[in-house]
Structures are given as structure tokens and as C-alpha cells.
Amino acid sequence: METLCPTSFVPNSNWTMQQSKSTTEWTKEENKRFESALAIYDETTPNRWSKVAEIIPGKSVLDVMMQYKELVADVSDIEAGLVPNPRRFVSSFALEFADHRKIHTFSKRGKSYDQERKKGVPWTEEEHRRFLMGLEKYGKGDWRNISRNFVISKTPTQVASHAQKYYLRQLSGEKERKRPSIHDITTVNLTNNELLNNNNKLMCEVKSYMSPLQRSTSPADVLIGCWNNSFDGDLMALGQFV
């Protein structure tokens, strides 16, 4: 059984990316290029952020990652209805993104946006890992925060449902398990933790790249903040800027 231990690298921080702002200002034109790039290179694109950065002269991989982080924050504000006029340039793309996420939430008592039953979207291993991280951070039951801060691609309902199956899986004895499952990945212990090694490596790279001022922020905060916004794999690309 593969296991991982999030607390081994998650710092005792306030768990925010607030301090880790991009060091450069973004013009309207740059934002437009940024949105176009996001449309061209979707989430499945390898080294997505490297490619996005190439499209925007003067912007680094970290810059575009931070910009994406802020875009997602805007979307969250829009979704929550907290901010009538989002704090910075909010594009139609952000609004579309918000609509897209809204489609994945369901109204109560059986009235879904789609009348037909949705085809299940399988959880990826990465999403499950983040789910486990969120579980460690917020504990069982706080699906809203886990969804918002760790598995942003899933709604709280989906997270809760996933958790239900996860706990059922844990309760079933190993002998009863006929087939391997993503739920076999747990948070129990440290050994065989490829993820830990990967993240230690990434944190070193991030720290190397950060300016002296930024280094007052834990690189783990940067890494986790990036994680929260689907920057999978692209942090590796930071190495070229070090």
C-alpha cells in the first residue's frame, strides 16, 4: 500500500499565498495573452506553465503561476458573491471559469443542472493526494475547505462522496479487497513516499528561484499554493530560471 505523510513537509504556516505575490505588474495586454494561452494549453498540457510563459514576453513561469493563483482567487470571490467588483482585472475568462465551476455544483433535492445523470469524472491520483493533504489540514468533515483549497477541481459534495468511499475502503479488510484502488493510497506513514522526495526537490528549486525578500515566505507555502492551483509538474520548469 502506498502511503504518504503530508505533515512531514507542510510547514506550521498560516497556509496562505498572500505573501507570495508576483513581483511584476500585469498589463491588460499581458492578461489577454495570459487568457489566450490558458485556452490553448489546457490542464492536461505537459509543462503547461512553461508554455504559457513563452507566450507572454517578460513573464517567468513563476509569474504566470502566481497570476493563475490570483485568477482563481477572483473566481472564488465571484462564486461567493463576496466581491461585486473583484479586486483587480477580472476577465470574461474568469467569469466563464466561475460558470464552469458552478455547473459542477448541484441544487438541493434532485434538481441538477443537467437533468440526465452525469457521467462520473474519475479522480486522478494527484487529486486523491491533495484530498489526503486537505484531510490532514482540515480534518474529516470540512469538505468545503478541502474543496476550496486543495482539490479545487471538485465540489464539496464530490469530496464528501469521495471521502465516503475512501473510509469504506479503509474499513474493509485487506483480504476483502479484490482489486487495487486509488483509495489504497493513505496518509499513514512515511516510507515509500515518492511524493515527499519530489516535493523536497521542488521546494529547493522554488527557494532558489525566490528573491531574497520572498524567501521570508516559506517555499513550502509557495509550493503548496502552486499545488492548489494545478501547477503540477510545471514547478520542475523553474529549474531553468535558477
Add this chain to the structure above:
DNA sequence: TATGCCTCCGGCTACGACTA
């Protein structure tokens, strides 16, 4: 080897309970 049936897994939905 191909095919079809069976079983298991896991995402989705509905609904009751709880709380602010």
C-alpha cells in the same frame, strides 16, 4: 482467443440531520 456474464469499484444523487 473471443465472448459474455458477473462482480467490484467509484462517482452521482437524494434526502435526513444539523447548525448558524
Add this chain to the structure above:
DNA sequence: TAGTCGTAGCCGGAGGCATA
């Protein structure tokens, strides 16, 4: 009262297995 969580059950899909 609305929002959120917990959970039972439904359902589709994939893998396992038996049989021709």
C-alpha cells in the same frame, strides 16, 4: 430558512472469470 454535512443507494464502467 438556507447552507452544509453524512450517508444510503443507484448506476455505469472496467476488470475478472468461465466457457465455447
